[in-house]
Amino acid sequence: MVFDPQADHKRWLTLRLLLWLALGVTLAVAVFNDYRSDLRHWQRQTPKELQALEGAPSGVRELLPDGTHPERCVSCHLGVDAPIDGLPAPYQRHSWPLTHHTPKRIGCVVCHGGEGRALTTAAAHARAGTSARSARLVLPYLEASCAQCHLPGAVPQTEHLVRGAYLFLELGCGLCHSLATGGRGGWDDGPDLRTTRQASVEALTQSILDPTIDFPDSTMPSYRTTFADKPEALADLNTYVLSLALSGGAPRDQVAPRINPTLPCNTCHATTMAMGNFHHDCVYLRDRRNELRCSGCHADGAPQGRGLCPLLVAHASACLACHTPKGPR
Amino acid sequence: MWHALGKALASLPQNLVADLRPHTRPDDSASKRLRRSFLYHLFPLRVTERALAPTTTWALGIISLTLFLVLCGTGLVLALYYVPTPAEAYDSMLDIEHRVALGGLLRRLHRVAAHALVITAALHLLRVAMQAAYRHRELNWWLGLTLFAALLGLAFTGYLLPWDQTSYWAVRVVSTLLDHLPWLGQPLKLLLLGSDTLGDQALVRFYALHVALLPGGMLAVLALHLWRVRRDGGLSSSTPELVTQPAWPHLVDRVVGVMLATCLVLMVVSLTTALPLGPPADLLRPDNPEKAPWYFLGLQELVSYSATMGGVVVPVLVTLLLFALPLLDRDERDIGVWFGDTAEKRLFATLVLTSSLVVVLGSLVSTWPTLTQAQTNLSNTLKDLLNPASLCLVTTVIAGTLAGSRTCLPRSAMRVMLGVLGVSLLWFTLLGLWRGADWLLTWPWSGSSHGL
Numbered sequence: 089m090v091f092d093p094q095a096d097h098k099r100w101l102t103l104r105l106l107l108w109l110a111l112g113v114t115l116a117v118a119v120f121n122d123y124r125s126d127l128r129h130w131q132r133q134t135p136k137e138l139q140a141l142e143g144a145p146s147g148v149r150e151l152l153p154d155g156t157h158p159e160r161c162v163s164c165h166l167g168v169d170a171p172i173d174g175l176p177a178p179y180q181r182h183s184w185p186l187t188h189h190t191p192k193r194i195g196c197v198v199c200h201g202g203e204g205r206a207l208t209t210a211a212a213h214a215r216a217g218t219s220a221r222s223a224r225l226v227l228p229y230l231e232a233s234c235a236q237c238h239l240p241g242a243v244p245q246t247e248h249l250v251r252g253a254y255l256f257l258e259l260g261c262g263l264c265h266s267l268a269t270g271g272r273g274g275w276d277d278g279p280d281l282r283t284t285r286q287a288s289v290e291a292l293t294q295s296i297l298d299p300t301i302d303f304p305d306s307t308m309p310s311y312r313t314t315f316a317d318k319p320e321a322l323a324d325l326n327t328y329v330l331s332l333a334l335s336g337g338a339p340r341d342q343v344a345p346r347i348n349p350t351l352p353c354n355t356c357h358a359t360t361m362a363m364g365n366f367h368h369d370c371v372y373l374r375d376r377r378n379e380l381r382c383s384g385c386h387a388d389g390a391p392q393g394r395g396l397c398p399l400l401v402a403h404a405s406a407c408l409a410c411h412t413p414k415g416p417r
Numbered sequence: 418m419w420h421a422l423g424k425a426l427a428s429l430p431q432n433l434v435a436d437l438r439p440h441t442r443p444d445d446s447a448s449k450r451l452r453r454s455f456l457y458h459l460f461p462l463r464v465t466e467r468a469l470a471p472t473t474t475w476a477l478g479i480i481s482l483t484l485f486l487v488l489c490g491t492g493l494v495l496a497l498y499y500v501p502t503p504a505e506a507y508d509s510m511l512d513i514e515h516r517v518a519l520g521g522l523l524r525r526l527h528r529v530a531a532h533a534l535v536i537t538a539a540l541h542l543l544r545v546a547m548q549a550a551y552r553h554r555e556l557n558w559w560l561g562l563t564l565f566a567a568l569l570g571l572a573f574t575g576y577l578l579p580w581d582q583t584s585y586w587a588v589r590v591v592s593t594l595l596d597h598l599p600w601l602g603q604p605l606k607l608l609l610l611g612s613d614t615l616g617d618q619a620l621v622r623f624y625a626l627h628v629a630l631l632p633g634g635m636l637a638v639l640a641l642h643l644w645r646v647r648r649d650g651g652l653s654s655s656t657p658e659l660v661t662q663p664a665w666p667h668l669v670d671r672v673v674g675v676m677l678a679t680c681l682v683l684m685v686v687s688l689t690t691a692l693p694l695g696p697p698a699d700l701l702r703p704d705n706p707e708k709a710p711w712y713f714l715g716l717q718e719l720v721s722y723s724a725t726m727g728g729v730v731v732p733v734l735v736t737l738l739l740f741a742l743p744l745l746d747r748d749e750r751d752i753g754v755w756f757g758d759t760a761e762k763r764l765f766a767t768l769v770l771t772s773s774l775v776v777v778l779g780s781l782v783s784t785w786p787t788l789t790q791a792q793t794n795l796s797n798t799l800k801d802l803l804n805p806a807s808l809c810l811v812t813t814v815i816a817g818t819l820a821g822s823r824t825c826l827p828r829s830a831m832r833v834m835l836g837v838l839g840v841s842l843l844w845f846t847l848l849g850l851w852r853g854a855d856w857l858l859t860w861p862w863s864g865s866s867h868g869l
Contacts, residue, residue, distance in 0.1 A: 091466050093662060100670035107677035114684035118522050121688070148516065157508065160515075205511040211693075218693050283702075 127207045130164040135179055137172050148207065153195030159204030161196040161212065168196075184245075199233040201225045223288045228327050235331035252328025255321060261329075264308065278308060281332045292326045459643065461651055463661040464668050468652045476675045477541035483679040484534040485639070489632065491527040499578065501624035503617045506580035507697040514694070525687040533683070535572050535712050538565055546742060546835055549828055550653040552752045555743040557645040560638055562739055567635045569712065574627040576710045577620065585698035586707040588623075589615045594709070594720055597728035616700075655752040705854045714849035715842045719806045721856060722783070727806035734810065735838060738831070746828045761829055764820060769836035772816040776841045779812075780805035780848065784858050809841045 131145045139145075145166055150158040162168060167179040169186055189199070197204040202224035206212040214224040225233060228248035235249060256262060265278040294301055297315065299308040315322040467473055498517055500509040513520040542565055545551055551558035577588040592615055595606045611618030709717040719727025756762040782788060783805050795803065813834050821830030853859035 091469075091660075091662060093667065097666045097670060100666075100674055103674055104670070104677060107674065107681055110681050111677060111684065114681065114688060117688060118519060118684075121522075122519055203511070205508060205515060207515040211515065217691060221697055 125207070126209045127163055130178060131166075134166055135175055138167050138170060138175065138179055141170055141172070142166070151191055151195050151204075153191075153193060153198070157204070159195045159197055160207055161200075161202075161204060162191065163207060164209075164212075165196075197222070198236070199225070200230065201233070225330070228323055229289055229330055232327050232331035232334050235328075236334055248324045248327045249331060251321070252324035252326070252331075255325045256328050259311070259314070259325075261325075278306075281329050283333075289326055289330070292329055293322065296322065296325070459647065460664040460668050461647060462664060464651055464664050465654070465658040466660050466662060467654070467658060469662060469667055469671065471671075473652065474544060475540070476671070477537050477544055479672055479675045480679050481534055481537045481541055482639075482643075483676045484530045484537060484683075485635075487530045487680065487683060488527060488534065489636075491523050491530070492628065492632070494523055495527055496628050499624075501578070501620050503580060503620055503698075506578065506620060507694070510579050510581075510694055522687055525690065525692050526683060528692055529686050529690070530683055531572055531575060532711075534568065538568050542739075543835070543839060546739075547832060548653075548753050548755055549746060549748070549751065549832075550753050551743040552653060552655075552746065552748070554645070554649050554653055557642060557649060558743050559740065560642045560645065564635060564638050564642060567631050567638065571627060571631045571635065572712060573710065574623040574631065577615075577623045578627065579694055580620065580698050581695035582698050582704055583695040585615065585700070586704045587710050589703075590707045590709045590717060591713050592619075594713070594716065594728060597720060597724040599729065653753040655750055706852050706856050708849065708852070711846060711850070715845035718845040718849040718852075719809075722804035722806045723801045725801045726804060726810070731806050731810055738834065742831060746831060748826060748828050751828075756832075757826075757829075761824060761826075764823055764829070765833055765836060768816045768820055768833045769840060772812045772833075772837040773840040773844070775812050776805065776809045776837070777844050779808040780844070805845075809838075809845075813837045813841070 127148070134145055145163075147163075148160055149163045149166075150160050151162055152158055165178045167175050168182050168191060170181065173181060175181065195204065196202075201222040202212050202214045203218070203221050204212075206218075209215075211218040212224075214222065231246045231249040234243055234246050238246070261281075265281050291302070295303075295308075297312045298310055299306040300310075315325075495513060498509055498513045498520070500506060510524075513524055515521070517523070542561060545558065545561065573588070573591065576584050578584070592606060592610060595602045595609075598605070607613075609619070609622060610616075611622050708714060716727070716732065719731055721727070751757040756765065801807075816837050817830040817834040820833040821827060823829075848858070851858055851861060
């Protein structure tokens, strides 16, 4: 083929023009994407009532709960602590008055999870495929957040959490998932559930119903039949397990007593009144104190013979839900 | 006197412009001035028609250059926002993604271009090696190898910077690969990390390497590399071609076209893929499995067979072979073409295909459970000798010897060896990609798993 300089140059000039045009289009798309970002979209649609109160929003709004890490949720959730009822999402008011939990002081992420720095709905709400630092929590799992500072049942609106804690005890989860090990688990014991990173409800559900899918060597039985027609119960249990993962090693209110791990529980508790004296209202035993007392089984008072009561042995791990060898969780 | 001063002042702008652009005439257009002052010196006046044909080089050098320039541009902007401390690195990445105007696009452009550059530069290297274009261009071949090493260093140091779980543990894996290097490994690791572990010292060092030392050095070597191309007389060839065309406009047309097309592909890929950050790095909980960046995954796979064979012997031999290529091959014939004749092409294809098949099947057999069981009983020395890494080495040498004895050409032997090594590396990288939890082989079709 003979090289035709003129035609060749002409062909390349046309191609170059087309390439420039296409590049221009991609740039325009990029700018347009930025223009119709979630932030701008929601700020443009701000209800008139809110605008009358605080003026038209523009740009990013930040909360600095700890002074250094900005949370930008209020850039779109503009009416969180505005005294206006009945606004649609995302402008609606917080479902209960934030008198103690003021956003300025504690922010949003500590309870609701998600990514506070993000400015797109998908990333901020930690949807799949985004860089989720912590999962976004919705009810009933949101109750797990309360357990970061409060004992289950110690504050209102934590019914799911309390029921989950009971389930944890009834099913004997703590027998294997002892909260004293702090490890990743082995042959006989499961991992300490406080160490589950990035625990999502889906992953937890799968681990409970089909433990061997994610962990082929797991010896944990499937709880599929247990929860077959009780999705609420599963949600309750998930809420409690999430609360374990959330609080991790963080301190709670200083309400749980310091216990000596080298001594068996009955050193203090098992006299005539097994587990009789509580320094606080233990959530596990609140309704069951009577059946757990020695007299529940031993009609004639204190048991005879040596060794720990089987009931106590079976439930010892439950104590470790709140108590660790190093004191309160 | 005042009159003279006024005159001088009046002509000052014109004189300044003239000083900036010597050898230009006032009626020159901008494009004419550009090509007079710069392009006429970067490119030769006339180029062969072979150089203009797309299949000669596949424009891999120009594509790589474009990607490098894009990386410099986007990197400059990213460096303004990035904070190289463990506490703030991840947060600053999120800020770039969400707070900076078009920051997400900028980050994706940088990331896509970086991955693409590793591929195109490797292909460029392979093209030059396969066409024996290193003949009479020894210096530029070595400069190119240096550039490739620097490029891998840049990609690797950049990999750590997001400080998310994937990047942290990937870099940690590669830094432990250094342990297998005798004598040099430990001091090198200390120099790179600044301490025993991958912590804040390492992040600052990686940042300095990534934004200053490596790109600076690379720019200098790159200038030399491009200058040597002109200096060496353009594309290498053993048969002088008389039919030439002016570089302006034909070569420049192609260069500009390829550059624009590269940018376009980059933009489209960056606009259509999400490439999210992973969760932030958790220094206490490693991912399972911990995987090196994909361009080091083949090496990690080799090291998993045997630290000595896969981590030291094979990489060192391959590096030596690459550097020694222009010294071993002194043949004056068939420079700058893919193959000498069809017979050599057929021999190359046969040998590379059969040897690659041997490596692939051998490494698959070695993952057979009974064999892995048997392997645990072997002594360490035997384990270092009997594994896919040494199988790959032996197969390469045999294939090379066969090719050499058949054709009596060292070049043919080395082409076959490079071909086998290339396919093997690709295969080991694939195997590395298919490794699941506990480094067990999980086929892509057997379903994915996601842990807590």
